[in-house]
Amino acid sequence: LKKEAINKLTPPLLPELYSALAAAKFFNEDKSASGIYHIASDQSGTINWSDIPEINENENFVRKQFAQTIRFSLASKEIYMPALLDNWSNIKSEAWFKKLFNNAGIQTKDQDDNKESIALINGYCETYLKWIADMILYSEFEGLSQNLIQAELFANKNNDSESLNVFLDEKLPDHKLKLFSKIIHGVKATDLSNIFYDLNDSKGNSNATGLGLFIEQLYKSSDVKGVIQ
Amino acid sequence: MKSLLPPLKDDHAVVKPASSGEWVLDDNSLLKRISDGLKTTEFDYNAEDLISIPDVWARTAVVKNALFDESHSLHKRIQSEWRGLIGLIALASYHKMSLSVDIVNIESLKSAPFKTETKVTEIDGNFGAVLNAILPNTVLAQGMNWNEIGAIKIDQRPVGLIVPSTLVCPTKFYSGIVKEIPWFDGKQLIDPSIASDIKPEEILVLKNYLTTLENSMSGATISDRYSFDGILGELKKFKESCEKRVASYSSGLLDIQGFKRSAINLTLPSHPIYDALKLISEFDAGGQHAFETLIKPRSGLEAHVQGFILIDPDMPNIIGRSASDIRIWDTISIEKINKDKKTKNQLVKSLEVEKYILVSPEDIFTDKLCIFPSDTDGIIEHSNQIDRQYLYPLKSTVLSIFSPDYIRDNCKIIDNGTSFMVSLRVNLHDHLNNKFEYTITREYLEKDVVTYLNQPEIAAVWPNFKHPKWGPIFLLLQWKSSGHGSTKITFFYKRS
Numbered sequence: 001l002k003k004e005a006i007n008k009l010t011p012p013l014l015p016e017l018y019s020a021l022a023a024a025k026f027f028n029e030d031k032s033a034s035g036i037y038h039i040a041s042d043q044s045g046t047i048n049w050s051d052i053p054e055i056n057e058n059e060n061f062v063r064k065q066f067a068q069t070i071r072f073s074l075a076s077k078e079i080y081m082p083a084l085l086d087n088w089s090n091i092k093s094e095a096w097f098k099k100l101f102n103n104a105g106i107q108t109k110d111q112d113d114n115k116e117s118i119a120l121i122n123g124y125c126e127t128y129l130k131w132i133a134d135m136i137l138y139s140e141f142e143g144l145s146q147n148l149i150q151a152e153l154f155a156n157k158n159n160d161s162e163s164l165n166v167f168l169d170e171k172l173p174d175h176k177l178k179l180f181s182k183i184i185h186g187v188k189a190t191d192l193s194n195i196f197y198d199l200n201d202s203k204g205n206s207n208a209t210g211l212g213l214f215i216e217q218l219y220k221s222s223d224v225k226g227v228i229q
Numbered sequence: 230m231k232s233l234l235p236p237l238k239d240d241h242a243v244v245k246p247a248s249s250g251e252w253v254l255d256d257n258s259l260l261k262r263i264s265d266g267l268k269t270t271e272f273d274y275n276a277e278d279l280i281s282i283p284d285v286w287a288r289t290a291v292v293k294n295a296l297f298d299e300s301h302s303l304h305k306r307i308q309s310e311w312r313g314l315i316g317l318i319a320l321a322s323y324h325k326m327s328l329s330v331d332i333v334n335i336e337s338l339k340s341a342p343f344k345t346e347t348k349v350t351e352i353d354g355n356f357g358a359v360l361n362a363i364l365p366n367t368v369l370a371q372g373m374n375w376n377e378i379g380a381i382k383i384d385q386r387p388v389g390l391i392v393p394s395t396l397v398c399p400t401k402f403y404s405g406i407v408k409e410i411p412w413f414d415g416k417q418l419i420d421p422s423i424a425s426d427i428k429p430e431e432i433l434v435l436k437n438y439l440t441t442l443e444n445s446m447s448g449a450t451i452s453d454r455y456s457f458d459g460i461l462g463e464l465k466k467f468k469e470s471c472e473k474r475v476a477s478y479s480s481g482l483l484d485i486q487g488f489k490r491s492a493i494n495l496t497l498p499s500h501p502i503y504d505a506l507k508l509i510s511e512f513d514a515g516g517q518h519a520f521e522t523l524i525k526p527r528s529g530l531e532a533h534v535q536g537f538i539l540i541d542p543d544m545p546n547i548i549g550r551s552a553s554d555i556r557i558w559d560t561i562s563i564e565k566i567n568k569d570k571k572t573k574n575q576l577v578k579s580l581e582v583e584k585y586i587l588v589s590p591e592d593i594f595t596d597k598l599c600i601f602p603s604d605t606d607g608i609i610e611h612s613n614q615i616d617r618q619y620l621y622p623l624k625s626t627v628l629s630i631f632s633p634d635y636i637r638d639n640c641k642i643i644d645n646g647t648s649f650m651v652s653l654r655v656n657l658h659d660h661l662n663n664k665f666e667y668t669i670t671r672e673y674l675e676k677d678v679v680t681y682l683n684q685p686e687i688a689a690v691w692p693n694f695k696h697p698k699w700g701p702i703f704l705l706l707q708w709k710s711s712g713h714g715s716t717k718i719t720f721f722y723k724r725s
Contacts, residue, residue, distance in 0.1 A: 022252065036259040042249035051250045 011138040011166070012131055014047065014146070021062060024055040047146040049186045049227070060227045066149070067184040070132060071222035073125035074154055074180065075195055078172050080218065081122040087111075096199035100214040117211055126168060129154060134166045147185045154183070187224040195221045234267060241266025285356070286365050289390065292398045293367065297459030306417065310399040312467050313418025314381070314389045317410065318397070319438035320421065322491045322511045323431050323560045324410055325575055330379040330391060330495045335360050368393040369457045370449035370501045377498035383407060391497055394456055396442070396506060409569045411553070422470040426553030428560040429478045430485060430512045430519070436471040437488050437510055439464050445505030481521075481556070481659065483514040518583065521556045522667075523658040527632050535584040537630050539657060540566060540573075541669060543590075548667070556659075558585075588630070590669050595622040598649055598673040600680050612637070615644040622651055622673065631655075649673045 018039065041051040049063045083091050088111045091097045101107075106114060133155030140146060153176050155168050169176070181191040198221035208216045237243060242262045246253040284290070295307035321328040338357030364375045370393075379391030388403040399418060407413045412424035421427055421435060443464050451457045488510040497503040522539040538558060545552045545563060552564035558576055566573045577587050601618040621640055631639075631653075639654040652670040 025252070033254050035254045035256050037252040037254055038246065038259060039252050040246040040249045053250055053252055 012135040014135060014139040017135065018053070021053050021055050025053065028056045045144055047144070047148065049148060050229075052148070063184075063187065063227060064224055066132075067187045067189065067224045068219065068222050069128065070149065070184060071180070071189065071195075071224075072219045073128045074183070075192060075218060075222055076125040077122065077129065077168075078177065079192060079196075080214075081118065081125065084118045085115075085122065094200075096196070096202065096214075099202050100199065100217055104208075104210055104213040106210060114211060121211070121215065129168055130166065133168065137166050149185065150179075150183050153179055184224070186228050188226040188228060189224045236268050237263075237266045238268045284363070285360055286363060288401055289365060289392050289394060289398050293394045293456065296395055296463060297455070307399075308463070309419045310417055311395065311397065311463070312420040312422070312470075313410075313412050314397045314399045315438070315467070316412055316421035316435060317383065317388065317407070317418070318381070318495075318506065318509065319435045320431055321493045321509050323434070325569075325572060326407075326409070327382075327384050328493060328495070329382045329385070330497055331382060332496060332498055333378050333380055334376065335364065335378065336376045365394060367456050368452045369396070369446070369460060371452045372450070373452065373500040373502070377500075379497050379503075391503065391506065393500060394453075396460060396502065411565065411568075420467070420470060422467070422474045425551065426562050426564045427474075428519075428556060428562070429475050429482045430514070431560050432471050432475050433485055434488065434510055434512050436468055436475070438508070439468045439471065441508050442502070442505045443468070445502050449501045481519070481661070483512070483517055483519045483559075483660070485512045486515045487513045489513045517660065518559055519556055519660045520558050521657065521659045523585075523660075524588070524630060524655050525658060527630060527635070530629060533584075534586060534629075536658075537586050537588045538580060539655070539667075539669070540587060540589050541667075542567065543670070544667070547670075590671055593623060593627055593630075593653065593669060594651065594671040595624055597677055597679045598622040598651065600649075600678055602680060614642045615649070622671070623653070647675065649678065 022037065039051075039053055041047055043051075049060075052062055054060075054062055088097075088108045092108045132149060133151040136146060136149050136151035137155065137157040154172060155166050157166050177192060181189040183189075195218070199217055202217050206213055206216055243259070243266050244255075291303065292307050292311065295301040295303040296311055298304055301307075317324070318328065335357070339355070339361045340357070366375070368374060373393035375393060378393075380387050381389040381391060381397065383403075383406050386403075386406045387400055388406055389400055390398040392398050403418075404413070404416060407418060408415075410418070411426035412419050412421040422432055443461065446457070446461055446464070491509040491511050493509045495507045495509070497507055520538060522541075522544070524537040524539055526534045526536055540557055540563060541547075542563065544550075544555060548555075552567060553562050555563045557563060557566065558580065561572060561576055566576065573587075580587050599620040599622070601620075603617055619642065621636060623636065623640065627636065636653070641652045641654075643650045643652075650670060650672050652668045654666060654668050656664050657667045658664050
């Protein structure tokens with residue numbers, strides 16, 4: 001066996017998402033009937049959000065959760081984490097920093113104390129985006145496409161047969177950032193500037209402390225306003 | 230990602246869910262309905278091998294497991310192939326293909342996996358190391374091991390292994406190598422004792438080989454009892470099958486006086502029992518040979534030639550016997566010659582040593598039939614059988630087999646209107662001196678008929694002169710027998 005083959009990781013695939021969602025549904029319910037569950041897609045050869053099963057009674061919960069987390073992760077990775085990993089003196093005058101850091105008791109001088117936590121959150125966001133991109137880009141093949149997520153807006157698939165892998169864009173170019181609201185199909189979403197306004201306009205009504213205040217607000221601001229049926 | 234399952238058949242019984250994106254509960258029969266509804270080809274145990282996780286020693290394991298276990302789905306097939314492979318070794322003197330065994334030292338392969346230069350440099354793996362890492366451990370007798378095995382080759386191409394678990398182990402793919410073997414059915418080797426084109430003497434040689442193997446095993450110290458008893462049982466059953474086949478022959482067997490070692494020499498690993506695998510024998514008939522189509526030489530030629538062995542491809546149809554059943558010489562049948570031209574060439578040489586000559590209808594009949602113009606005077610040497618005068622369409626070599634009188638009495642020509650049917654009646658003898666009458670025929674179509682007087686090589690014109698003072702005629706013949714070798718015969722014929 002080649003060393004590369006031994007070290008190669010099996011990519012996540014869409015069928016595994018189905019089983020994960022089925023498990024989530026199972027744990028959300030008090031009981032389940034005996035038998036075999038199966039599921040169909042509406043359109044042969046294409047998977048849409050309407051084909052993804054729900055895990056609770058909230059309509060479009062899965063779609064909205066995916067959209068919010070992807071938007072949160074991408075906004076973090078592209079805009080806020082680079083700023084927070086850089087010298088805080090550069091952002092200390094920004095409204096969002098004052099409202100979500102200073103009000104939580106974090107000052108510019110505390111940067112080093114929070115450095116590790118920020119790096120970990122950034123790592124989580126990158127790992128999550130990589131997982132999504134892997135699942136979407138590896139699951140597509142001739143005869144099956146998906147209308148769930150435009151993963152190619154933040155990731156690329158290396159088609160070199162010697163090293164099949166998906167990698168995230170190191171820094172998204174402006175034309176891709178402008179398509180931020182379009183990354184998830186079938187949702188009414190805002191763009192990055194709206195998230196920025198939201199953060200600057202934050203009231204800070206939260207029980208979160210420390211970095212949690214910023215993270216919570218960014219996550220809330222990354223939500224979607226509804227779905228397009 | 231690729232689809233793992235084939236599409237459903239048109240007549241599947243899987244009910245499509247009424248909605249999409251929602252889990253639909255069904256009963257436990259759903260999986261069976263999906264399984265039954267998949268568009269797959271039927272799995273044929275006779276045609277396909279077991280599908281399993283790849284293992285370099287899988288074949289030897291499958292052969293061992295299936296050979297002893299009558300409930301195994303591949304038992305019959307593996308048993309047939311195993312017997313067929315033993316037959317390839319035991320009957321190497323008779324199938325005439327080149328048999329050899331290469332000793333493979335598995336241990337040394339680990340450090341030198343490639344004997345030949347390879348241009349592939351990026352491969353890190355070592356196949357030899359893999360072979361060693363998962364070496365099987367079942368051996369029949371103490372003293373045997375898997376560090377050295379043998380690769381059985383026919384015409385330098387591998388057909389099986391010599392292994393300590395089953396003695397021999399057929400490979401998976403050998404059909405192109407053994408297609409001329411009588412106990413190959415077009416797909417796989419089969420039990421030689423049930424093959425059609427095999428002679429009783431060959432079965433006796435095979436049985437003798439199996440007995441030697443059995444005796445060798447009885448002298449060995451058992452290592453794996455299950456395998457040892459399994460192989461011993463298989464040898465016993467194989468022998469019984471041979472005995473049954475020999476008993477089915479009512480007559481025509483040569484008087485076998487014993488067995489002698491073949492000149493074929495195999496080199497095998499020095500393990501117990503393997504010595505018996507090397508003991509390839511031939512039957513000893515004390516110089517006697519078996520045949521069924523002998524034409525005795527004409528009077529006066531006995532000192533020069535023992536006789537003529539006729540091989541006529543039409544004989545099976547004419548006498549209503551199968552080609553494999555008609556014995557031309559010892560273990561060689563018409564079918565064997567039809568299958569492999571090499572057999573015929575080898576037979577010609579063997580016959581020459583014994584002063585026999587192989588003849589076929591092509592050696593007897595000319596390519597053209599000469600019919601004379603209607604105003605030609607009558608030819609007195611043969612009777613008029615058709616309206617026009619003609620020359621016997623017989624090659625001059627026929628005169629070393631038959632006298633002119635015999636030809637005159639036994640050669641018939643019939644005008645069918647659109648063709649001429651020429652026949653020559655002969656007496657064929659077998660090695661037990663039984664005689665039966667046979668007619669060699671040749672049809673001459675319109676395109677095969679010539680009307681020229683100078684037709685060459687016509688036996689009928691010999692001798693075509695008479696003189697009271699000329700008695701004997703000397704004739705030198707150079708007989709080219711089927712293009713291989715030549716036999717010169719000088720004889721004289723005294724006119725009566």
